[in-house]
Amino acid sequence: MKKGLLIVISGASGTGKGTVCKELLARAPGIAYSISATSRAPRAGEEDGREYYFRTRAEFEAMIAAGEFLEYADVYGNYYGTPLRPIEERRTAGEDILLEIDTQGALNVMERCPDGTFIFLLPPSYEELRRRITGRGTDTAECIAERLAAARDEIRLGKRYRYAVMNDTVGDAVARIQTILAAERLRADRDLTQFDFDI
Amino acid sequence: MKKGLLIVISGASGTGKGTVCKELLARAPGIAYSISATSRAPRAGEEDGREYYFRTRAEFEAMIAAGEFLEYADVYGNYYGTPLRPIEERRTAGEDILLEIDTQGALNVMERCPDGTFIFLLPPSYEELRRRITGRGTDTAECIAERLAAARDEIRLGKRYRYAVMNDTVGDAVARIQTILAAERLRADRDLTQFDFDI
Numbered sequence: 001m002k003k004g005l006l007i008v009i010s011g012a013s014g015t016g017k018g019t020v021c022k023e024l025l026a027r028a029p030g031i032a033y034s035i036s037a038t039s040r041a042p043r044a045g046e047e048d049g050r051e052y053y054f055r056t057r058a059e060f061e062a063m064i065a066a067g068e069f070l071e072y073a074d075v076y077g078n079y080y081g082t083p084l085r086p087i088e089e090r091r092t093a094g095e096d097i098l099l100e101i102d103t104q105g106a107l108n109v110m111e112r113c114p115d116g117t118f119i120f121l122l123p124p125s126y127e128e129l130r131r132r133i134t135g136r137g138t139d140t141a142e143c144i145a146e147r148l149a150a151a152r153d154e155i156r157l158g159k160r161y162r163y164a165v166m167n168d169t170v171g172d173a174v175a176r177i178q179t180i181l182a183a184e185r186l187r188a189d190r191d192l193t194q195f196d197f198d199i
Numbered sequence: 200m201k202k203g204l205l206i207v208i209s210g211a212s213g214t215g216k217g218t219v220c221k222e223l224l225a226r227a228p229g230i231a232y233s234i235s236a237t238s239r240a241p242r243a244g245e246e247d248g249r250e251y252y253f254r255t256r257a258e259f260e261a262m263i264a265a266g267e268f269l270e271y272a273d274v275y276g277n278y279y280g281t282p283l284r285p286i287e288e289r290r291t292a293g294e295d296i297l298l299e300i301d302t303q304g305a306l307n308v309m310e311r312c313p314d315g316t317f318i319f320l321l322p323p324s325y326e327e328l329r330r331r332i333t334g335r336g337t338d339t340a341e342c343i344a345e346r347l348a349a350a351r352d353e354i355r356l357g358k359r360y361r362y363a364v365m366n367d368t369v370g371d372a373v374a375r376i377q378t379i380l381a382a383e384r385l386r387a388d389r390d391l392t393q394f395d396f397d398i
Contacts, residue, residue: 159388163382163385176385179378180385183383184382186362186375188358188359188362188363
């Protein structure tokens with residue numbers, strides 16, 4: 001059994017991570033989203049291990065203490081986080097896991113999972129980034145300037161990723177990502193064992 | 200100008216490196232073979248820097264002493280070798296350079312050019328490798344056994360490469376290599392500078 005890929009898709013805000021990830025999953029149904037853990041109560045129809053891993057606050061805090069989270073946050077009194085162990089277990093079972101994560105979170109994942117496939121999404125140009133951030137609506141000029149500066153800082157982090165993919169159109173961006181995944185499946189550290197050599 | 204790729208294709212003897220490289224160049228005319236240096240005299244029609252870099256024995260030996268060769272050999276009194284500097288100069292000018300090299304040579308290239316794209320060709324199976332080695336003709340059983348053992352030793356080196364490509368059919372092997380090259384062209388250390396961000 002070949003270990004599944006950990007596909008980490010990140011990028012500055014305004015680069016369209018969510019749309020690209022959704023389209024990737026639509027085209028490549030073999031890939032599954034990473035499942036977060038939360039301390040909030042399950043809603044009707046939600047199942048542990050499907051929508052979320054549901055944990056009590058005490059359990060969640062024990063997991064924090066044990067260093068089990070790639071990242072976590074306390075949102076209005078409920079914890080949300082990305083636990084590493086289920087990702088590794090699912091990869092060992094051969095599943096490809098997709099993790100959509102902000103740039104800071106991705107740097108943590110690089111340290112904990114150096115064998116991941118790290119893809120940085122870029123807007124096609126600075127002008128287009130400005131247009132997207134401005135186009136969100138009613139923000140003040142000052143607020144927009146701050147967001148642009150923050151986005152530029154984030155884009156500088158892109159050099160630390162293995163791959164950079166321009167999100168000019170969602171279709172082209174997803175096609176580029178699928179090319180990357182096809183190549184990653186040919187990596188020697190995954191593939192030598194599939195041959196029937198006694199090595 | 201984006202730096203060109205250094206495409207290093209290697210593999211145990213009997214895996215069809217030469218055929219695969221020839222077909223890759225036919226399909227991707229933008230890629231150019233690495234040019235060797237030699238101390239033999241140019242033949243009619245040969246040009247310095249096209250078929251070979253032609254050097255005197257003294258010049259060649261000075262290059263050896265200066266550590267300019269990725270590998271070299273003395274073949275019946277003439278030196279042949281792969282100089283690193285022209286590869287780097289051509290890559291800097293944007294050319295993709297293909298280097299077809301044996302497994303020992305490839306390990307040297309990994310040390311000197313860690314940003315290369317290292318691809319290890321594999322026969323589809325051990326049985327097929329045996330068939331190819333046996334099929335060469337009139338070798339003794341002992342000689343064939345030695346070659347097979349040597350090929351297995353070489354195949355163990357494949358783990359040190361980034362990519363492993365099965366050469367079941369030449370067309371499929373070349374298609375896999377082209378996928379790898381398309382992904383390598385999306386590497387962040389090459390591609391971030393192509394965007395018009397001030398980073």
